[in-house]
Amino acid sequence: MPPAKKSSAVKKKVEKKPSAAEKAKKAAKEVKRSVRIAHRKIRTRLRFNRPKTLRLSRKPKYPRKAVAAVDKLDRYRIVKCPLTSESAMKKIEDNNTLVFLVDIKATKPRIRDAVKRLYDVQVQKVNTLIRPDGQKKAFIRLVPDYDALDVANKIGIVQTCGLRTDVSLSLSMQRASVLSKKKK
Secondary structure, X not given: OOOOOOOOOOOOOOOOOOOHHHHHHHHHHHHHOOOOOOOOOOOOOOOOOOXXXXXXXXXXXXXXXXXXXXXXXXXXXXXXXXXXXXXXXXXXXXHOEEEEEEOOOOOHHHHHHHHHHHHOOOEEEEEEEEXXXXXXXXXXXXXXXXXXXXXXXXXXXXXXXXXXXXXXXXXXXXXXXXHHHHHO
């Protein structure tokens, strides 16, 4: 014997249709409301700039360069060599200034840093010029606490002989001999 089916009362929602009066009220309400007209934006510029949108940061799957670039202009390449001309020696003695030939691409702050790290001195001021032969010359003025003559001696530009330098002594002797020859 098959089991008896229980009768279940299924309740269906009966949707209520709006009456004609309600439809009329709704229509009257819409008519009373102001009519919206889509306005077009008036463009006053000749160029159209695309609106700014979301720009996500890059997340590369692999690095584009295998090895990071190394700074080619290190302190040993910036300062090429000291100048040992007569005028450079005079600057060392009188103005507390060292004179170097430097790389043509070196800037004043980088020259200052290179000299500071190479010779352990404090730099007051750096002046540069490009010579007619295309090389850059740097005049490095030291702080009064440091003596340019001592630094030059440490570098090996000048060997001191008492208070005067060997170079300036020999130059003054040459001048004296030239003057004595002119007098005769």
